[in-house]
Each structure stands twice: as C-alpha cells, then as structure tokens.
Amino acid sequence: MTHTDPATLRRALADRLEHGEVLKTPAWRKAVESVPRELFLPSFFKDEAGPNGITQYTPITPATDEDERLALIYQNETWVTQLNGQTTAETADGLMTGFPTSSSTMPSTVVGMLESLDVEEGMNVLEIGTGTGYSTGLMCHRLGEDNVTSVEVDRTVSERADAALEEAGYSTWPVTGDGLLGHPCRAPYDRIISTCAVRRIPYAWVRQTKPGGIILATVGPSSWSYGTGLAKLTVKEDGTAEGRIIGRASFMPARAEAFTPFSGDLSARAAYADSERRTSLSPDVLNDWMPAFLAQLAAPGAQLVRAVSDSRETVYLFDSGREAFAALTADEDGWTVRQGGPVAIWDAIEDALNAWRNVGSPGISAVRLEVSAEAHAYWIGGQQITTDARSYWIGDEPGLRWRHQHQPLPE
Template structure:
C-alpha cells in the first residue's frame, strides 16, 4: 500500500502551485488522521458513495488523499452516513479549496486566528502548524462534531482552543483576532467578527448567496471598524446552520399560486456567468437552482427562484422546445421571477461585469455589494443607503 507520506506528496504536486508554508503544513498534518473510518466521497465524478476503511482500505485511502471533500455527517447527524442519502451537513473539505483559503488568509507564526466551523479539525490543525496552537480558536456549533474534532486534534498532537457554540457570535474573550477563517457558507457576514478583529485583520469566507454560484470572499478590517474586500474566486461550502434557507412549501400546500408566462428564455438566467449571479443575488436576495430532468410532458429545463427567508415566495420558470412564451408557476404575491429578470438586465446595462469587479463592505449598518469600488453600491436588499451603481 502507498504510504501516507507519498500520498501527501502526490496531492501537493496535484495542487501546485502551492504556497510553501501551506505545503509544509499539509506534510505536518496528514489528512487521514481527520477522516472517519466510514464516510462518503465522490471519486471520478460519480455520485457520493460510502468509503469504508475496514471493508476496502485502498478505496478509502484513495478518497482521503484525492482533491475532493469527504462527507462526514448527514442531516445534522440524524441520518446514518452508510445510507448515503440525505443533506450533507459536515465534511472534511477538499484540500485544494482549503489551501486556497489559507493562502488568502496568509497566517504567520504568532497570528491570532478565529476559525468558524471546526468540522473534522483538519483545517484547525493546519492553522495550528501555521500560526501556533496557542493562537488558534475554533468554534463548532454541533456538539457531536466538536467532540470528535477534539479527539482528532489531540491524537494528532494539536491543542487549539476549542469552543462549542454558535460561530456567528465569535469569541470576544480570545480577541482581538488577526485573522478570521470561516469554513461554512454565509449569506451575511456577522458584524461580531469584524468587531473582534484588530485593524488590518483579514477575514476569508465562502460567500454563499446561493443564486447558483458561490464565491470566495476576502475582507480587510479598517481602523474605523469597516471591512472592505473582493471575491477572488469561486467556492461552495455547506451553509452555516443559522443562515440556512427556510424550507419551501410544495405547490399543493398553498392556495396563493399563479400561472404566468414570460418571453424571456429561462436558460438566459440559468446560463448567465458568475458575475450576473453575484449581481442578481445582491439585488434581489433570492436563491436559485435548476434542473434538466424531463417531466411527463417531455423535454424541459426548469429554474426555481425563491426567498430563503420566506417559504411562500418562490417561482419556477420552465423552458420547452419551440415555445414563443414560457410558463412561470409562482407561489405567493412577490413577483420573484420578474425581480430576477429585471436584475439580470440591469447587470447587462452595466456592461456585463464579471465577479472580480465586485466587492463587499461590512459595517455596523450591515453589508453591501459594490461594483468596482465601494462608492458604487449595487442597489439591493443588502444595502440600506443611496443605491445607484454607476
């Protein structure tokens, strides 16, 4: 069997170019120490399936040292991982995206780090190697996940400061922090994290408005207590529990439903680039997902748009071949499909900017997404002041 060291070196070569400090941390913190004997993984693009160290050790090792996430919990622990069916709620993140976030974070020895979401403990251990274990504070909301992470870290020889609680509250007693590292998707940046960070501190997080595309976010805290930053790349993580969407109702559960039509091909929205997704999400506050599965009437493409805070506000637009107009099924009185298409054409009117031209500001008043520079906020639900992008 290939040794863990050789597998680690092969993984580091696969992830190249890689910051030397991150590569050294991965050598010092073997990933297999943080992956349970039974978990779920998706190798070679297949559906997630069970990996079992006892039943098929080679398959388990291949998954652990591949650049893929390993799912360690379903439905907040309510579903046995062996069923391989349910919502993924905790994981050991893919090494590539872990490395990219650590590069954005850029911790140094002695840097005081707040981590939101301990998970399996692997990233916390990497941070301990990079910054020193006495400088790392990691918060995990799930007591069972936190207990296992503590065991993993102890057995691997690391002793960061671990807290079981709501990561949105941070840990003021351990601040001020030089770095804030978030390992779960967030729709809103809690201002508590900015309050607990010193001027010049860096915050990195998966920004997950969930309008099809999610992003890496990097913010820098200023002496005035306002943080500014941009979206360097894409990233998709499981959502922070306190920021998950409200489950939507099925059509038969409400009488407030409307049958509408649209001249706009739904695929115009589905196939829009990431810059459009970022703009639409910021303007409307809506989420979206799509499907190419045919229905009883044959070939179709559907896109669902919904308000993550209101189960009674959503719509589905349906594309079918050779149609002049397309069906829209809307639940609730909010015209969510119209809001999405209006936001899309507003983005078109701005010259179709890509996501790297957008940024975010977080202040005590809230957060806003802006185009090119903070003086040009995107008009939308995330901003409460003058809202004219130019």
C-alpha cells in the first residue's frame, strides 16, 4: 500500500530545485509539479560500489515497495534504465554489473538545461535522445505536445517513452532514428536540445534551426565520462552557429559515437614506439575537468586507459582511428612517455595545457565555438583560425584555437 503522495513529492522536488537556483521560472516549476516522473521510471537500477570498485546495479521494479520506489524516483539522482544495450530492471536476474546505455538524468540537470533553452510560447522544439520521455513530458507541458519532436535511436526505449507519454496525457510521437541527423520533416526548429553527448555539433542541426534559434548540447570528443561541456549556440543568418560553453555537463554519448572499451593486452597495443622521453606533465592533471576537456580538443579520438601491473601504473592514450598511442609510466623521478603512430598524442596535449596555463588557466565557460558547413571550431580569446586542417592546434597569445573538419555521419 502506498502512503506517499506523488504530488507532494513533486512539489518537494520543485522546492529543492528552486532553492538550488536551478528552477527559475513559474512555467517550468508548474511543469515539474505536474509531470509524474514515476510514469517514466516504472523500473530502473540503483547503483552502488561493489567489490574491487566495480559498480553493481540493483533492479528497482513495480515489485519493489512502492514508497521506497517513489522516494528514489523523486531524489535528485540519475537512474540507469538500461545496461549493455538491452537489459532492463524487469529483465535483470537480480544484482548485476554492466555498461549503462540509457538513463533518466537527474532532474536538476534536465531542468537546468530547459531553463537555459530560453523557450517562449509557441516555439517548435526538437529533442535529441528521448530516453525515458520525462524531459519530453516537461516540454510538452510547457509548450504543447504539437510543438515537441523527440528522436530516440533505440526502438525499445522509444516505444516505452511513447507509452509513458500517452499515460501522462501527451499524445506526441517520439521518432525512432539517428538523432545526429536531426528530423528534417518538422524543421525548421526554434530550439534543438540534446540529452546525449556528441563529439561535435552536427551541421544537420544547424541547417534545421531557424536563424536566431538556439542549439543546446553537451559536446566533447570523449570516450571519458567527464571533461565535456554544455554548449549553447545561436544560429545566424549566414548558416553558421556561434556560442560558448556555459558549464560542465555529463551525458551518455550518442549511440553512433560511443566508443568500445579497450580489451586485451594493452602493452601489446603500445609495443612499438617511435619516441621516448621524459615529461614534466603528469597525466594525473587529466583527472581535472578543464584539462580533460582541452586534452580532448588537442587529441580528438583518444581514449584514456589506466592499468596497474606489479604495482606500477601505466596511463595509456589510444587513438584507434589513426593507430596512435601514448603510454606514460612513473618512477621516483617523474614520468616517461612513449609515443607511436602518425600523431604524437602526448605532445599535442602537453602543448595545449602549457598554452592554456600561459593565458591564465581560464575555466570552461571561457571556451567559445562556431559550427559551419565545413568545420567545428573552438577558441579561448583571440580570433578563429582559417586553416583547413582536420585537427589543428595553435597556442599564441591572446588566444588558443582549435578547428576540426566535419567527419561523415555514420552509415
């Protein structure tokens, strides 16, 4: 028997978000108080650290005590809803481990992004990544179901979201497809918001947004779970979009851009080095958000892997697309880096971080970006560069600049 009133929990959640200065406008508060999150989270996983630091997931389903389930649902937490691309809490056989592939993002992040979207009545919005459908429901309440289009790559996830939206009273139709392509059938949009992380803003999104419209998405060419930023861009009359990083953000990557975790013998993958030298820069600096963000601009496509053998740690950076690597090992005197392949990954990262420090180590909100039909450019201060290089780094006061050519969309 349920003793907890969901409406009371929704009001309490709205109070917490308002007190935390996330929820700022009456219209979005009304949406939070009205949209029943429990309909979008009938089941999910509660995570906790297990043996050896490996995360374990406990299924929470309708069979769980209802008061306990509702209390979890209305916490300001992100709950994993799918593991390994297929396993849900209903299909899980008890406690398990795995790789999260879908989730319901914590309400403070969802609402904070919606507030940053600067919507007005009657606007046409495209959402990339329907997920559970909770954020879709909030937008339907705020803007009307006819003004919200949502694209989800996973058909099963999309169908669940559609059913939950119907039950919540919103007769909208989530689209199953690749969100990197947008959804041209209902373009142009006043706003595009992505609830998955992308390596770069697809130019298709720019083309499908009205001049003066806003694109809001987490960016970073990342195989890491951090070091990404929330980009807010305004589309201009000339068909480009320009804006800045407005803060840190962390989302699961778009399914088509997700990296496969490295496996096998790491030392064999880094057996043939072209160079070996000492480095004054410890890879531990990459544990910090802004250096990680810059490292990924300097070496796009690089995956970070830490390994320990005989109490000796090695930090690897692999770029499989260009068959390049950097391997850093520590001794009592500092760090040694071995590098191989057509690009020197650690050289690029080292140069980027040294140049960043030379201009005062600004925070992530100092980063600006522009998306055109040809490239995706970032810079801190100064002006953009015009080189046609696919990946180019330059550190020269007063600005740091990067420019990456667009890559073809996955087939």
